[in-house]
Amino acid sequence: MDTVPADDRGLTLGVGLFETLRVVDGRPAHWAAHLDRMTRGCAALGLPPPDRAACAAAAAQALAEAGLTAGQAALRLTWTGGSGDRGLAAPSVARPRLLATAARIGAPPDGVSLATVSVRRNPTSPASRFKTLNYLDNVQARREAVAAGADEALMLDTEGHLACAAAANVFWLEGERLCTPALGCGVLDGIVRGLAIALAPAHGFPVDQVRAPPARLLAGQGGFTTNSLQGAVVVGSIDRVAMPDGGPKLSALLAAIRAAAERTI
Amino acid sequence: MDTVPADDRGLTLGVGLFETLRVVDGRPAHWAAHLDRMTRGCAALGLPPPDRAACAAAAAQALAEAGLTAGQAALRLTWTGGSGDRGLAAPSVARPRLLATAARIGAPPDGVSLATVSVRRNPTSPASRFKTLNYLDNVQARREAVAAGADEALMLDTEGHLACAAAANVFWLEGERLCTPALGCGVLDGIVRGLAIALAPAHGFPVDQVRAPPARLLAGQGGFTTNSLQGAVVVGSIDRVAMPDGGPKLSALLAAIRAAAERTI
Numbered sequence: 216m217d218t219v220p221a222d223d224r225g226l227t228l229g230v231g232l233f234e235t236l237r238v239v240d241g242r243p244a245h246w247a248a249h250l251d252r253m254t255r256g257c258a259a260l261g262l263p264p265p266d267r268a269a270c271a272a273a274a275a276q277a278l279a280e281a282g283l284t285a286g287q288a289a290l291r292l293t294w295t296g297g298s299g300d301r302g303l304a305a306p307s308v309a310r311p312r313l314l315a316t317a318a319r320i321g322a323p324p325d326g327v328s329l330a331t332v333s334v335r336r337n338p339t340s341p342a343s344r345f346k347t348l349n350y351l352d353n354v355q356a357r358r359e360a361v362a363a364g365a366d367e368a369l370m371l372d373t374e375g376h377l378a379c380a381a382a383a384n385v386f387w388l389e390g391e392r393l394c395t396p397a398l399g400c401g402v403l404d405g406i407v408r409g410l411a412i413a414l415a416p417a418h419g420f421p422v423d424q425v426r427a428p429p430a431r432l433l434a435g436q437g438g439f440t441t442n443s444l445q446g447a448v449v450v451g452s453i454d455r456v457a458m459p460d461g462g463p464k465l466s467a468l469l470a471a472i473r474a475a476a477e478r479t480i
Numbered sequence: 481m482d483t484v485p486a487d488d489r490g491l492t493l494g495v496g497l498f499e500t501l502r503v504v505d506g507r508p509a510h511w512a513a514h515l516d517r518m519t520r521g522c523a524a525l526g527l528p529p530p531d532r533a534a535c536a537a538a539a540a541q542a543l544a545e546a547g548l549t550a551g552q553a554a555l556r557l558t559w560t561g562g563s564g565d566r567g568l569a570a571p572s573v574a575r576p577r578l579l580a581t582a583a584r585i586g587a588p589p590d591g592v593s594l595a596t597v598s599v600r601r602n603p604t605s606p607a608s609r610f611k612t613l614n615y616l617d618n619v620q621a622r623r624e625a626v627a628a629g630a631d632e633a634l635m636l637d638t639e640g641h642l643a644c645a646a647a648a649n650v651f652w653l654e655g656e657r658l659c660t661p662a663l664g665c666g667v668l669d670g671i672v673r674g675l676a677i678a679l680a681p682a683h684g685f686p687v688d689q690v691r692a693p694p695a696r697l698l699a700g701q702g703g704f705t706t707n708s709l710q711g712a713v714v715v716g717s718i719d720r721v722a723m724p725d726g727g728p729k730l731s732a733l734l735a736a737i738r739a740a741a742e743r744t745i
Contacts, residue, residue: 351612353568
């Protein structure tokens with residue numbers, strides 16, 4: 216197990232970023248897209264971006280050490296703020312630390328139950344737009360959902376618009392249109408969210424990125440969540456109310472999203 | 481330098497809490513109040529609270545190792561989420577780690593200039609109510625203020641009410657009344673904030689905890705910030721507009737707050 220000095224601003228203040236990637240037979244899916252997102256996050260946080268060759272080497276080492284060069288795995292890359300003195304001010308030269316860990320993952324669930332939670336997404340915070348080391352709200356949202364008997368949280372933004380799950384983006388059907396919360400609703404710019412938006416029109420679903428109240432999702436004809444490790448998962452219920460399954464056309468889109476999420480080229 | 485395993489949820493997710501205490505001649509000020517606040521934070525985050533004798537021993541060791549048993553120092557106690565597996569779910573038994581660091585501090589500044597920043601406080605987030613390891617918003621707020629030529633940030637909450645500075649609570653005078661944002665505005669329940677509220681009436685200032693637009697602070701007859709390391713500091717300007725000094729009665733209150741903030745009994 217790697218260790219990090221206790222003065223790393225990733226630990227003391229949550230300054231830093233991470234990416235979680237799907238790995239298939241030792242090859243990470245959507246590598247460039249994940250590293251691009253981390254690089255955008257670095258710009259927002261004032262950190263130098265990681266060297267991509269170093270990331271690749273760390274990833275390969277983590278996968279090899281965990282014996283995960285075959286089958287499905289999750290790879291996490293963490294880029295910390297680096298050591299700093301007491302207080303909020305960054306060191307004159309930030310020296311982030313790169314960490315890589317890998318773990319085996321199973322098949323995604325057939326469906327996910329959502330529960331609306333009290334913790335909301337803050338669109339003014341960089342932590343809502345980037346995958347930062349400030350994940351406490353997500354942790355708390357998930358805890359609240361599980362305590363309510365659900366699998367996952369449905370989070371609103373601070374203005375009450377639909378936002379996302381604790382570890383996924385959210386989509387739903389309004390007739391033939393596929394809706395998902397706009398990035399301005401405190402939503403992570405998910406890699407698989409982007410794949411879903413790109414794939415949906417060819418499957419007969421024009422896409423709307425919306426600022427919408429929860430009632431619109433609850434009235435949807437089907438819904439799903441997306442993230443890198445699970446691809447796309449049908450929403451089975453929201454706050455214990457069953458959600459329609461969206462029919463075969465939606466199932467076909469979900470299969471296409473799942474296949475795209477695993478692409479390692 | 482202590483190290484922390486890379487799978488500690490304090491680093492990976494920002495699950496954990498900290499306290500920063502003033503130390504005078506080796507003795508921490510308001511020890512019980514700080515530990516009480518950390519204990520409340522633990523309850524909110526689902527962590528066991530730290531053992532107080534262990535905190536005292538770690539604090540004493542950190543101060544001794546840093547040669548800070550005389551004079552003024554800052555002591556930071558950190559209580560991490562402890563090691564966990566991949567994902568948001570907490571381990572069945574959380575085993576937090578306790579860290580203590582100490583650093584010398586100088587005299588507080590004579591005044592502080594504030595700049596209103598774009599990052600806002602989220603009253604629905606536990607990170608706004610407790611001193612958690614999710615401090616990225618505070619770091620970003622400070623960066624934005626410094627980039628604007630100010631010393632410190634003035635943060636609003638997501639509804640646009642006055643909230644706090646990046647590392648301090650905020651007070652201002654409206655005639656004879658002393659105002660400070662209510663805790664519901666995404667404000668940390670500061671130890672010195674509490675001292676100021678307790679001391680002000682005897683100095684002729686009734687206190688209002690308010691949900692107020694920024695214009696009320698800008699129209700104030702004087703203002704100050706409070707935190708554990710600096711006590712109380714006069715606000716010299718907000719967004720480059722000078723603030724009145726509040727007169728001798730306010731100065732007397734600030735002196736009383738500063739003295740109270742250093743109390744080690």
